[in-house]
Amino acid sequence: MPGSTQAQDGEQFDQRQEQHTGSGYARPDRISAVTDRILQRVESVIEGKRDVIRLALTVLLAEGHLLIEDVPGVGKTMLAKALAKTIECTVRRIQFTPDLLPSDVTGVTVFDPQRLEFEFKPGAVFAHIVLGDEINRASPKTQSALLECMGERQVTVDGVSYPLETPFMVIATQNPVEMEGTYPLPEAQRDRFMARIAMGYPAPAAELRMLDGHSAANPLDELMPVAGTHDIVKLIETVRTVHVSEDVKRYVIDLVTATRMSGDLRLGASPRATLHLVRAARARAALEDRDFVLPDDVKSLAVPVLAHRLIPTAEARVARRSSEQIVTDLLDQVPIDGQGARRART
Template sequence: MHAVPNPAQAPGASWSVADVQARATAIGDCVERVIAGKRDVIDTAITCLLSDGHLLIEDVPGVGKTKLAQAIAAAIDGEVRRIQFTPDLLPSDLTGVSVFNQRTSTFEFSPGPLFGNVVIGDEINRASPKTQSALLEAMAERQVTVDGQTRTLPRPFMVVATQNPIEMEGTFALPEAQRDRFMAQVEMGYPAPEAEALMLDRHAALDPLDTVSPVATVDDVQAMIDTVLAAHVSGAIREYVVTLAAFTREHRQVRLGASPRAALQLLRAAMVSATLDGRAYVTPDDVRRLAPVVWSHRLLVDSSDYQSRHIAGEIIVEALASIPLRR
């Protein structure tokens, strides 16, 4: 890994809102040199990182899904681990195994690829439900249990999973329990013509990741997370989030509404939004801005898979329009 030049904060030092805002902007600028023209997607990924969440990217091949995760890891000088999901992948291929050492006559644990700061799960829907379920404990509790022993994962820990929406043969739908563990789902989309031309000019002869130098350390990111989670949230804001969640659960088109975990993750995402806007307190606009991003993939609606996320987004917009904030 590259050394981080002149870190703004020493390990253990407290961070101000302005410190977090400036460093998050630097991380975003760094990633944008690799993924041009997608600042909104980059900002969503940084929101997931700073709220201790995970990101699901659904889009066609070749639009930069994996590069985005690799660029984030490079920007924070973190360890990136990549898992190519296939139908024959086993849970132990993710968590690691205990291997017998003949020299010492003891079993030694060999960590799997989940032991990284940014874990890329390529084509996650190609793995069997049994293997997908191996991620549940890691994503929710930042630990894995192997042979009855619990092992803590590195911090920060973020899963960036990708899936291809147009190639369905040989794939398995993600269980609702697993979708609920992703803080946000985004689509990369094709770049604008200007951004694509810039990419061809800059990156035709070299890998853009080779030009990335870290602008933060993993210790910096953990300190930033601690600062974000200290943002003030009023009782009215908490009640607003609970009421929005209840609206989705009671809607006539929804079979499974926003869970308590979804409400908590929306609140955490709003705390990141407030901090990155230079505030130490959350406003209703923070909640309203992020609700569609954080909740659209979680709602189970009565429609085809192709239309479900669009309808879920409309239901969330309906909830935001119908429920006033009680002051």
């Protein structure tokens, strides 16, 4: 079967990689020394969601943007706030509403009568971490104000471009079940988010701990930064140096191409999705103190990075096949090149 063959290829690659590098290989600067502190602090607020928090960190270090989509009350905004508070950087929150204007997001040029010249007043997007709450409640015109800053990390107002600082990350939330008064995100907007995650309901034990820790006070009030902006910039620079072999790149290309050829999909993954998948895989490898990407890094990130960009056909919708299920099936069908994978670090 395709899935079993792929698993065997992956296991053989892992054995060869361990023989090549040694089981205790780690980066000298150990990115995990910083990220573990961030994880622990955020976990003190978000109970039992380590994988979700880790993915959010992966997106941050990969210089991407994160879309958190789930039902109300599961901690979407809390996660974004907790991550922002653990890093000593500028944070701005935008509450997306139908009457929000594009200039509220990007900024506006106003005339100063004392100096007799125009002056640019930066909008809420000028921050290291921008929390966009209920992003799908704003009009398409306002949503489009985020396209340039998310794609090009700059804002253009009245013909003048203003660069955004590094790091820059947009964390947006939306509730999929509240359709009244919402505007679905267009394909161009969804494609600019590196990954989409769902919080999910907490386990009963985690929810019980939440009752003990959240009922008396807000745990966000006691959350202190454990990393500075310069720390995140250094980590991002380290992530950029993580090696991706030609064969791992080909595996990414094969996977993305499979989405474009799938009979279950009306719209496949874009070239931007290919870049995002490689960058996210680099960040995941760095979080595990590796300076090379494994095929397993790509496989573990394929669903959150690719699924929200895909549009299933009408037949797939009738059959209740979600884009996540389609990507999972493609992961079983696209083989890992065992011959090339063993050169992942060379």
